[in-house]
Amino acid sequence: MDKKISEKVINRLTLYHCILSDYITANIEFISSKQIAQLLKIDDSQVRKDINLLNNSGKCRVGYIVKELKASIEKTLGFKKTKKAFIIGAGNLGSALANYDNFTDYGLNIISLFDNDKAKIGKTVNGKKIFNIKELPTLAKENGIDIAILTVPRQYAQPTADFLVAANIKYIWNFTPTVLAVPEDTQVWNENLMGNFLQFTYNI
Amino acid sequence: MDKKISEKVINRLTLYHCILSDYITANIEFISSKQIAQLLKIDDSQVRKDINLLNNSGKCRVGYIVKELKASIEKTLGFKKTKKAFIIGAGNLGSALANYDNFTDYGLNIISLFDNDKAKIGKTVNGKKIFNIKELPTLAKENGIDIAILTVPRQYAQPTADFLVAANIKYIWNFTPTVLAVPEDTQVWNENLMGNFLQFTYNI
Numbered sequence: 001m002d003k004k005i006s007e008k009v010i011n012r013l014t015l016y017h018c019i020l021s022d023y024i025t026a027n028i029e030f031i032s033s034k035q036i037a038q039l040l041k042i043d044d045s046q047v048r049k050d051i052n053l054l055n056n057s058g059k060c061r062v063g064y065i066v067k068e069l070k071a072s073i074e075k076t077l078g079f080k081k082t083k084k085a086f087i088i089g090a091g092n093l094g095s096a097l098a099n100y101d102n103f104t105d106y107g108l109n110i111i112s113l114f115d116n117d118k119a120k121i122g123k124t125v126n127g128k129k130i131f132n133i134k135e136l137p138t139l140a141k142e143n144g145i146d147i148a149i150l151t152v153p154r155q156y157a158q159p160t161a162d163f164l165v166a167a168n169i170k171y172i173w174n175f176t177p178t179v180l181a182v183p184e185d186t187q188v189w190n191e192n193l194m195g196n197f198l199q200f201t202y203n204i
Numbered sequence: 205m206d207k208k209i210s211e212k213v214i215n216r217l218t219l220y221h222c223i224l225s226d227y228i229t230a231n232i233e234f235i236s237s238k239q240i241a242q243l244l245k246i247d248d249s250q251v252r253k254d255i256n257l258l259n260n261s262g263k264c265r266v267g268y269i270v271k272e273l274k275a276s277i278e279k280t281l282g283f284k285k286t287k288k289a290f291i292i293g294a295g296n297l298g299s300a301l302a303n304y305d306n307f308t309d310y311g312l313n314i315i316s317l318f319d320n321d322k323a324k325i326g327k328t329v330n331g332k333k334i335f336n337i338k339e340l341p342t343l344a345k346e347n348g349i350d351i352a353i354l355t356v357p358r359q360y361a362q363p364t365a366d367f368l369v370a371a372n373i374k375y376i377w378n379f380t381p382t383v384l385a386v387p388e389d390t391q392v393w394n395e396n397l398m399g400n401f402l403q404f405t406y407n408i
Binding site: 005007010011012013014015018019021022039040041077078079081083091092093095096099100102103106108146147154158171173177178179180181184187189190191192193194195196197198199200201202204 | 209211214215216217218219222223225226243244245281282283285287295296297299300303304306307310312350351358362375377381382383384385388391393394395396397398399400401402403404405406408
């Protein structure tokens with residue numbers, strides 16, 4: 001379990017997990033590596049190799065036991081280790097993410113949202129309150145927040161990041177199209193939508 | 205220019221492009237590979253290697269010429285080759301994407317949105333009309349649509365994908381947490397948010 005798992009493998013395992021969730025919803029008990037491979041249009045042997053990295057015992061002649069394989073992935077990827085997050089920016093994207101109930105299954109607990117728009121402050125999205133951004137430093141400390149999910153308009157991205165860094169936030173999940181300048185000990189994950197789009201459509 | 209560029213390089217080039225856009229906004233004329241590397245916390249030599257893949261001539265003693273480097277990236281990645289898309293699902297996420305004006309800079313032209321909710325049909329988001337999903341096959345054909353951006357709730361993901369495939373859509377940009385079953389000649393890009401989140405937070 002202490003094996004270092006590469007980012008590519010983590011990414012594939014979460015896709016397997018999506019498939020397994022759908023199988024459980026459909027009351028299907030077993031799944032083969034071939035079925036997973038076909039859905040993702042990848043190689044069968046790749047799927048088996050990835051699954052071999054898990055401490056998964058639920059294998060039998062007809063395939064993997066769906067529930068056990070799902071549990072193995074969750075254990076390996078630390079779904080149970082809950083991480084607390086604030087959403088910064090209560091616009092369409094921030095609201096969409098706050099409404100995404102699926103997140104809690106993966107250990108992401110969105111506590112509340114922040115904005116500077118008085119028309120939004122005090123309202124709730126999916127039961128989560130929108131606070132004045134000024135209250136963030138105090139509330140981050142009180143709640144032991146690990147992650148800020150940044151969904152503000154592009155022109156506010158860097159000043160907001162500076163504000164988050166000053167509030168001692170160490171992980172920024174960046175949904176803005178700005179590359180943020182942050183200190184060495186702050187981690188940024190760029191949700192680079194346009195990069196993904198260009199990869200996807202490169203051959204059209 | 206016909207060199208096959210890897211997905212990792214495409215991803216990094218789009219991040220360089222974000223940085224260059226911000227430099228232009230800030231009226232900065234030159235940029236060094238070191239400045240780019242520091243912002244992205246990657247290696248200087250990596251940045252130079254990526255830039256060497258471009259037909260970029262705007263290099264001088266003080267660094268790269270921002271405008272020329274930006275234009276080189278756009279040329280190499282085909283930003284000018286406009287691709288037309290429909291957004292399927294006019295909820296928060298669909299609306300957020302429709303509002304993302306940045307997309308057009310990258311050659312993504314979102315024509316309209318689709319939903320089955322009568323309260324939404326006929327309204328507009330950022331000047332783009334929301335149509336009844338039933339009209340999609342006809343409108344896709346009339347407009348020569350390349351891409352469907354799928355933002356429907358999880359339980360509608362697969363039936364909607366089947367509907368898109370029947371309407372001859374060949375590229376699905378999938379924002380739902382479902383792995384879609386599609387025919388061989390249909391391409392799906394999974395915007396695997398939870399996979400990204402788990403990669404990002406694996407060490408928290």
